[in-house]
Amino acid sequence: MNWTLFSMIYSMTATVTIGVLMIAALVSGFNEIPHIKIAVVIGILISVPVALFFTKKISSITGNETGYKA
Numbered sequence: 001m002n003w004t005l006f007s008m009i010y011s012m013t014a015t016v017t018i019g020v021l022m023i024a025a026l027v028s029g030f031n032e033i034p035h036i037k038i039a040v041v042i043g044i045l046i047s048v049p050v051a052l053f054f055t056k057k058i059s060s061i062t063g064n065e066t067g068y069k070a
Helices: 003-027 033-062
Strands: none
Touching: 003 033
């Protein structure tokens, strides 16, 4: 697996997922610190399979499954 691509996609998906969950928590009235921490943890956990999925999709499109080798 291309770990460089995975780390880039993971950082983007984690940021977006955590942001969406935090906004949803704040709008629905869960605006205390423990609720925000739960939203962050859930966002981190959801981002891993999403990043794996998109990394494999992009790798299969480009044909570069092994990643960059110096």
